[in-house]
Amino acid sequence: MAPKRGGVMTIASAVEAMGPERVSFAAQSFLARFDIDVNLNFLQCVWEVLWYTLAGTVSGYAVFHRNARSVGMSASTKRREVGYPEIGGFAAGVTVLGSALSFLLVFRLSWAFSRWWEARGMWGEMLTHLRRICMLLLSTGYAGDFVLEGVACAQIFVFAVVDELSRGGTTVDDLRDKLSPEVLEVLGDDRLEMFVGMGTERVAVAHSWICKSVNVAYDSGLLRPAEHIEAHRHIGDLLMPFYGMQKVKTTPTPDAIIILVRILKISYVILIYPQFMAYAFVMKLSDDQVQIKALRRSGFYTCFYVVLVALGIIYFCVLHVIARQLDDPFGNDETDFPLDDWGLAFAKEIQRHTETAFGAQVHSEYLAHARGIDAIIPQPAAT
Numbered sequence: 001m002a003p004k005r006g007g008v009m010t011i012a013s014a015v016e017a018m019g020p021e022r023v024s025f026a027a028q029s030f031l032a033r034f035d036i037d038v039n040l041n042f043l044q045c046v047w048e049v050l051w052y053t054l055a056g057t058v059s060g061y062a063v064f065h066r067n068a069r070s071v072g073m074s075a076s077t078k079r080r081e082v083g084y085p086e087i088g089g090f091a092a093g094v095t096v097l098g099s100a101l102s103f104l105l106v107f108r109l110s111w112a113f114s115r116w117w118e119a120r121g122m123w124g125e126m127l128t129h130l131r132r133i134c135m136l137l138l139s140t141g142y143a144g145d146f147v148l149e150g151v152a153c154a155q156i157f158v159f160a161v162v163d164e165l166s167r168g169g170t171t172v173d174d175l176r177d178k179l180s181p182e183v184l185e186v187l188g189d190d191r192l193e194m195f196v197g198m199g200t201e202r203v204a205v206a207h208s209w210i211c212k213s214v215n216v217a218y219d220s221g222l223l224r225p226a227e228h229i230e231a232h233r234h235i236g237d238l239l240m241p242f243y244g245m246q247k248v249k250t251t252p253t254p255d256a257i258i259i260l261v262r263i264l265k266i267s268y269v270i271l272i273y274p275q276f277m278a279y280a281f282v283m284k285l286s287d288d289q290v291q292i293k294a295l296r297r298s299g300f301y302t303c304f305y306v307v308l309v310a311l312g313i314i315y316f317c318v319l320h321v322i323a324r325q326l327d328d329p330f331g332n333d334e335t336d337f338p339l340d341d342w343g344l345a346f347a348k349e350i351q352r353h354t355e356t357a358f359g360a361q362v363h364s365e366y367l368a369h370a371r372g373i374d375a376i377i378p379q380p381a382a383t
Contacts, residue, residue: 041325041331041332041333041334042333042334045321045324045325045333048317048321049314049317049318049321052265052269052270052313052317053310053313053314053317055270056269056270056271056273056274056309056310056313057274057306057309057310057313059270059271059274059275060273060274060275060277060278060305060309061274061278061302061305061306061309063274063275063278063279064277064278064281064302064305067278067279067281067282090276090279091276091280094272094273094276097264097267097268097272098268098273100264101261101264101265101268101316102316104257104260104261104264105261105265105316105319105320105323106319108253108257108261108319108320108323109319109322109323109326111253111323112253112322112323112324112325112326112327113323113326115248115326115327115329116326116329116335118244118248119244119245119248119249119329119330119337120329120337122241122242122244122245122248123241123245123337123342125237125240125241126158126161126238126241126242126245127158127346129234129235129237129238129241130154130157130158130234130238130346130350131349131350132230132231132234133150133154133210133214133231133234133235133238134150134151134154134350134353135353136214136223136227136230136231137150137151137213137214137217137223137231138151138353138354138357138358139227139357140217140222140223141357141358142222145186146212146213146216146217146220147213147217147222148182148186148354149186149187149209149213150209150210150213150214150217151183151350151354152179152183152186152187153187153206153209153210153213154206154210154350155179155183155346155347155350156175156179156187156195156202156206157203157206157207157210157238158343158346158347159175159178159343159347160195160202160203160205160206161203161242161245162339162340162342162343163202164200164202164203164242164246165245165246165249165330165339166330166331166339166340170196171196172189172192172193172196175192175195175196176192178343178344178347179347180347180348180351182351182354183347183351203239203242204239207235207238207239210235210238211232211235214228214231214232214235218231245330248328248329248330249328249330252327253327261320265316265317265320268316269312269313269316269317273309273312273313274309274313277305277308277309277312278305281301281305322335
């Protein structure tokens with residue numbers, strides 16, 4: 001959901017704040033008593049749709065009930081049997097406003113979904129670059145310090161990006177829970193603490209460590225010149241998806257669009273649409289239907305009116321809610337990216353590739369090399 005910005009207070013936002021946002025916390029506390037875990041943002045969105053539906057339906061039903069009781073343009077007229085005239089301007093005005101609101105909501109939803117899809121593509125592009133860098137390092141067949149460090153730094157790079165885009169505040173204990181024991185052994189406690197202490201610079205630090213590991217692998221003769229060039233091409237393109245995702249996160253929806261949609265939505269779904277539907281039910285009644293008060297004699301018309309109005313309001317409100325949730329795909333909404341799960345999945349995938357490349361002895365071979373015991377660095381074959 002897009003972050004709220006201060007300095008903009010309208011009648012529409014004030015009316016909107018009267019309902020959904022005041023009840024969401026209380027409802028979540030009530031559900032927590034029964035051990036029902038519900039996302040707060042999702043609960044707020046559901047309540048918002050219900051609130052607008054209830055407000056619009058009740059306001060429209062009051063007019064519908066009045067029309068059903070006294071079918072006439074004026075409650076004081078003695079000729080109530082005259083009924084309501086069919087005025088084409090009413091229908092034309094409601095149609096124009098409804099079409100305008102539909103266009104705005106569809107445009108808002110399309111724009112939000114394009115941002116969401118763009119961010120998803122950039123996340124996949126970033127992981128593709130990291131996978132290729134890791135594969136180039138693992139293809140050397142050398143379970144040495146700089147190779148394993150490069151693979152480990154690729155994993156903490158992902159968690160640094162997740163921390164920067166989502167919640168923030170990752171601690172050393174959080175990284176220990178996410179990383180495998182082998183990766184923790186390679187990095188060491190001192191490096192982890194230094195990495196966490198970098199704050200917002202963690203992404204750049206992890207990026208520089210990956211670059212250093214690739215350079216050392218090339219200087220040691222483990223990477224051929226063509227592989228070294230390819231690895232640096234992926235390293236050079238690695239930060240572009242990250243900054244692209246930051247752009248999506250930090251670029252809000254223009255205030256003019258937000259205010260216009262809110263004002264038009266509140267006016268249409270609470271006032272215009274329900275009132276017009278109440279008028280439309282009586283404007284074509286025949287004289288016999290007016291005399292026998294057909295709308296009051298049968299409950300079918302009342303139920304049909306309530307269902308028809310409620311479905312129309314739900315349609316507009318759900319479109320608006322989905323568009324707002326898709327604005328920022330790095331939050332806690334139901335439609336947002338599960339970045340923590342994706343980061344853990346990537347770390348496990350790279351760990352499996354590491355075990356496949358070096359076998360079950362990868363950890364012991366690294367420790368033997370680090371301690372200087374039977375450390376044999378394979379030399380590249382002579383050409």
